Amino acid sequence: MSLNQILIITLISLLLVFLPAFGLSKMFDKAGVPSWKAWIPFYNTWVMLDVAQRPKHWFFWQFIPVAGWFVTMGIFIEWVKCFAKFSFWEHALTCLVPFMYFPYVGMDKNTRFIGPAGVKHYQKSTVREWVDAGIFAVVAATLIRTFIFEAYTIPTGSMEKTLLVNDFLFVSKLSYGPRIPNTPLAIPFMHHTIPGTSSRSYTEMIKLPYSRWFASPVKRNDVVVFNFPEGDTVINTPAYQSLVPFYQEARRIGNGDMNIGRQYILNDPDTYPLVIRPVDKRENYIKRCVAIAGDTLEVRGGQVYINSQPGFNPPHSQLPYELETNGQPLDQASMLENFNIDIENPEEFGSMGNNKFMVLLTHEAAEKMKSSGFAKTLTAQLTSKDQVDPRLWGKLTFPNDTLHKWTVDYFGPVWIPAKGATLTITPENYSIYERAIRVYEGNSFEQQNGKFILNGKETNQYTFKMNYYWMMGDNRHYSQDSRFWGFVPEDHVVGEAWIIWMSMNNGIRWNRLFRSIK
Template sequence: MNWKFWQKEKNAQPKKKTKSREWFDAIIFAVIAATVIRVFFIEAYTIPTGSMEKSLLIGDFLFVSKVNYGARIPMTPVAFPFAHHTMPVTGTKAYYDGIQWKYRRLPGIQDIKRNDVVVFNFPDGDTVALEAQDRDYYEMVRSYGREAIHNQYTIVSRPVDKRENYIKRCIGIAGDVLSMKDGLVTVNGKAVPMENTGQINYLVELKNSDFNFEVFKDMGFVISDIQGIGGNTFDFLGTPEMMEEVKKLDFVVSVKPRTSPLEADESNIFPQDPNRKWNVDNWGPVQVPKKGWTVKLDSLTMPMYQRAISIYEGNKIEKAGKGWTINGQPADSYTFKMDYFWMMGDNRHNSLDSRYWGFVPEDHVVGKALFIWMSYDTNASFFGKIRWSRIFKGIH
């Protein structure tokens, strides 16, 4: 080697980065670091509806742990950072679904337990009407017909991890047998009354309609929780504990849960089977599928499990005479490949949950809700109001 050339190289100073290059590198590093944290550790989530009141309120901002149940490896790896399924300005897809990875999950520190508050991808969100994304596509089809919906809306399909995020409480884990009668859930033969975070509607009869609302406000009610329905009878939305306090008031005549009659039939209740006369307060029994569990396929079980077998587990099911074929082979039973869960909102009469769309597969689970880091009541004033008492409140 030439000594002069070597000395020149030795004395040469490294080329200094420009300010723009430094900013570019810093931004790239920040995006990568934030994406890794969001995918594998923790993610922020906002409560958009009242389906989880009283435990979670509209305007609560949560941190959701990916570590507790084990982080899910991205199934749609090519996506725009920090956008879920839609670009914020253009409204176009924020991901490329030409590359799809199989469902895999890192080891977690716990399994999903009953009463956990869980964030998951909406199971019925595989098909979406873009102009009506806040509505369940399948319920729209049942109500108006497939042709009418496809003629009126732009219909798209979404991969599992790009379906809408939902948050509910886990009522049943894999293998559980659940039912509900008069609004009371039974799990594996044991009645499970609502805790003080769960609420339903009650019929309250008063001696007269002239009462001081401040009495109920002190018990935790808000104006919208109480609605007159004729005479001295009112509809109260509250927890069992709140209603026990209402019963003690000397001007209250009676307090009764406002639940659907046992014989009432609601066609939109899962599994939308005309042979099952179920409603939002009376349904079951339902057995939640468990990995390795084998179910016999017949006219009773197919309405309950056909979607799980075909859509969630990726099999082709066809009716063949009096029986069924799965992937072209005759089948009189099926063994599930995943665990499933039954999710319900704490605001039982104002929640679209498993009572309407059924089971949540394990590959749809996003994470466990940990605590509220900010809460903002947009209805309190023009500029909104911070709910200071809810900041850093744990979720139970």
């Protein structure tokens, strides 16, 4: 946590107990307590607990970051009960505007101090008990979801076989530090859309800048949940959303020209209704962080290289192979048991005739096929630039230009931006870093007649404000990842995939329950 963040937390905590001081001083008078005690931050809450005869250990819980603010509100509620304020709305005012409500209570001639003895005579109705319990549950769950962990479901096969479709995960917010929501005013437990509608579940009346408490950088090879960087603009229909991202569709329509495709979409809002989403309301993706800030990444023959050294190969990562068998019959049960292949899944297995098949295999399964004699031939299906129609350059992979003739299997090298690092901008790397400089870091940036204009001034140097990461799926040929849309900024990082707590596929996959994610 930075010094600035510590100061912000401390200031909010102090304001919570100091702003109501004027009203508290009047209430202290009514309770027979010297009014000057109301003006001393935190000591005033100790006095309230003492007078209300509530547990003194509550005082110390106030100093827990963020959660302590709610403890302070709880102390305020116990305090106003001593003045016969028991209704839901009186407690709501106590929590939301104590600096306005406490002066009213303190100066109201009809309000008297009844003390803890009077509070004991009050009994909540059954309805009120349920309302209070419900509000507490929502607040507690929201705090846990924001600052500790969040549930997440695997929707696609991009991480197979490491993570399977319908694996239910807990995502740790503590691994990289909890990120404060950019849009705090939202319906609880809804991401960006009210279910069954196309309406937003949040409002941008209040927008907060990026802030992360107890920040810790993403580590290389972590499995990370993050907000989709190109999800800022979305075609808001079921057929598109993150399945067909806006920028991908615009490039397709424009035959590689983003501007033509964008204008076409803007001219047809009925077919392409657009929504703009803040960072924290963009779709959640899950991938493996293969390169961190400052790394240089390259993919050669499907193998990731980091800083010229072979990168980590996830044990369950998959590549497509052309398989020719020795002719023996194929059995679903034995193929699953021996090679972890579902031959009934067309994404994993397809027949080409004459004992030849297209299969998705982990490295372990491929080696087992070779050593067992099951495979007569087994050839990895990789795509080099020489195999690509030249007319497709600029339409296949990031950075979507005709200069970088990269494929999913032969990609880079590309440097991953690091906070505080200065980049020399050239015509060759402009398309790689332009979006990060302009969109993610909020600058005016363009290339004019071979010159680079940054915030109205000509320059060829830029110093990055954030760390960036390179994310790839373990199912390398069926993953929409950084090879198609580039870097993931640190402010898009949600948390680390921690544990599989449930997994379903026509029933419970018992062998996956409570499995840690590696």
